[in-house]
Amino acid sequence: MLVDQVSLEDSGKRTTEAHVAHIEYDVSVKAANIVRAAASLSKLVSDLKETLILNDLSSINEVTTRKTEELQQLLSQQQKELDSLYTTAEEEPASSS
Secondary structure (H helix, E strand, C coil): CHHHHHHHHHHHHHHHHHHHHHHHHHHHHHHHHHHHHHHHHHHHHHHHHHHHHHHCHHHHHHHHHHHHHHHHHHHHHHHHHHHHHHHHHHHHHHHHC
């Protein structure tokens, strides 16, 4: 009877240890899958950002067009100021004579 009881306790410990080892293995496999999925997701996000930056031609064209218009307005304004100064400079010697 004592031998049977010791045998059952050893068997129970082995079963518990095997169960714990199985759970630990499952947890480590799931953790590895989570890490792999996170790395894959991070790479995907990086690729999407790169694609958006490199292939967003409409946005690039819009910014380029806006900057070109701003520079043309600035150039036109400066050209008017130069013309005004040139006209004033031509008139000054004529009025001093």
